[in-house]
Amino acid sequence: MRNAPARPRPRAHGATPHRRSVLPGGLRVVTQAMPASRSASVALFVPVGSRHEDDAHAGLSHLLEHLVFKGTRGYPEPGSLTSLVEGVGGNVNASTDRELTVFSAKVPAEHAHVALEAISELALRPLLRRADLSAEKPIIADEIRMYIDSPADHVFTLFDEMLFGRHPLGREIAGTLGSVRRATHAAVVEHWTSAYRPGRMVLAAAGAIDHDHVAGLASGWMADGPRVTDLPVRHPPLPLSAPEPAPAGTIRLARRDLGQGNLCLGMPGVSRDHPDRWALDLLGAILGDGMGSRLFLDLRERRSLVYDVSTFSALYADAGTFGVHAGFDPPDAPAVVAAVCDQLDRISNDLVLGAELDRARAYTRGRLELRMEDSGAVAGWIGAGEALLPRVLTVDEVIERLDAISTADVLRVAQQYTTPDAARLAVLGPIRSRASLARAMRR
Numbered sequence: 001m002r003n004a005p006a007r008p009r010p011r012a013h014g015a016t017p018h019r020r021s022v023l024p025g026g027l028r029v030v031t032q033a034m035p036a037s038r039s040a041s042v043a044l045f046v047p048v049g050s051r052h053e054d055d056a057h058a059g060l061s062h063l064l065e066h067l068v069f070k071g072t073r074g075y076p077e078p079g080s081l082t083s084l085v086e087g088v089g090g091n092v093n094a095s096t097d098r099e100l101t102v103f104s105a106k107v108p109a110e111h112a113h114v115a116l117e118a119i120s121e122l123a124l125r126p127l128l129r130r131a132d133l134s135a136e137k138p139i140i141a142d143e144i145r146m147y148i149d150s151p152a153d154h155v156f157t158l159f160d161e162m163l164f165g166r167h168p169l170g171r172e173i174a175g176t177l178g179s180v181r182r183a184t185h186a187a188v189v190e191h192w193t194s195a196y197r198p199g200r201m202v203l204a205a206a207g208a209i210d211h212d213h214v215a216g217l218a219s220g221w222m223a224d225g226p227r228v229t230d231l232p233v234r235h236p237p238l239p240l241s242a243p244e245p246a247p248a249g250t251i252r253l254a255r256r257d258l259g260q261g262n263l264c265l266g267m268p269g270v271s272r273d274h275p276d277r278w279a280l281d282l283l284g285a286i287l288g289d290g291m292g293s294r295l296f297l298d299l300r301e302r303r304s305l306v307y308d309v310s311t312f313s314a315l316y317a318d319a320g321t322f323g324v325h326a327g328f329d330p331p332d333a334p335a336v337v338a339a340v341c342d343q344l345d346r347i348s349n350d351l352v353l354g355a356e357l358d359r360a361r362a363y364t365r366g367r368l369e370l371r372m373e374d375s376g377a378v379a380g381w382i383g384a385g386e387a388l389l390p391r392v393l394t395v396d397e398v399i400e401r402l403d404a405i406s407t408a409d410v411l412r413v414a415q416q417y418t419t420p421d422a423a424r425l426a427v428l429g430p431i432r433s434r435a436s437l438a439r440a441m442r443r
Helices: 060-070 080-086 109-124 130-148 151-164 177-182 185-195 211-218 277-288 294-302 330-349 354-371 375-388 395-403 407-417 434-442
Strands: 018-022 028-033 039-046 091-096 101-108 202-207 251-255 261-268 306-315 320-328 424-429
Touching: 018 211, 028 211, 028 375, 039 109, 039 375, 060 091, 060 101, 060 109, 060 130, 060 185, 080 091, 080 109, 091 109, 101 109, 101 375, 109 202, 109 211, 130 151, 130 177, 130 185, 151 251, 151 261, 151 320, 151 424, 202 211, 202 375, 251 434, 261 330, 277 294, 277 306, 277 320, 277 330, 277 354, 277 395, 277 407, 294 306, 294 320, 294 330, 306 330, 320 330, 330 407, 330 424, 330 434, 354 395, 354 407, 424 434
Parallel strands: 028 202, 251 424
Antiparallel strands: 018 028, 039 101, 039 202, 091 101, 261 320, 261 424, 306 320
């Protein structure tokens, strides 16, 4: 007996699966109940990151994110707060990006209060002691060296530096070894004082949680860190300024004696709320997302030019990037560049087949829906949407946008954003000839 085809699930137009409140102190709370979940995930979003730093204070957001784990008012000993969360079977972490710093915790559902206590302590009650700053600087220096020593990671930094130049978007999130070494205690405290206030933050929670309970626990939160009443704020986080990308055709070649070459060939993309982002997402899936994509099938399966190839993108408030990353045998660098440009040329000149677009749409939709089974991913989704977008988009709304993209839309977006003539190139490895790379880009 053959299985009946699956019926499309109904869409609840106008309904949102999440709830939202604004507490008296200005803290925005968004939650999404997942009744079948056995976990509770919470995340506190602080709208400041490396983009808000000037050159003299590069890496300050990342440094602060590290430093809060050294001790808080309620848990002054290093490790005591993480032990609390791990002691109930959970985990706690933090991350810094270009435009956000996020503190997150995931615990068994009955211990949701522990997760909320942990992230509020980290963000709002850090001690930020001078001795802890001195102790953490070598750790962050080791982290920076780790990224530099990983070619597949470092090539993305080289690409951003090449594309955005001295703009903060072109800087490594963690700063430089020099900027970390020069960071002062006063600068760290001032950064926390300027940015870490409940009225600027978003609290997101998902899983087996209750919105009113979460909001009630957070209702008394206030910033209660270092006493800084006598310390004037001399450098609040920078306001956003739009970047000016490097000219098309720019090449950055970083020669290093490695066994493998890595490249990023890309161009400016779109901002996170730009209407073309959905078509560009599907274009990226067609080109280089998964083992059925054009780049994987051509460069790896047919021509054996690369071990790894994929598309990438980044979305910011007023800018973005789109491109292709590949790892390859260094003598093949010109051939890899030419092959990538050929695929960009092809998708910019010929309509994709309807079946190929359908595959990319199903692949993109499926990955999103599977991801949303995890409470941590859901908390991240609604929290980032509340912090960065005009409003939180539901998964169904995103699927509707993906479903509305036609083959003509993909062609239009490819011609506007991803032609080979618009490309810039960053290459890391033992490649000697810049001229051969330039010829490959021109084909």
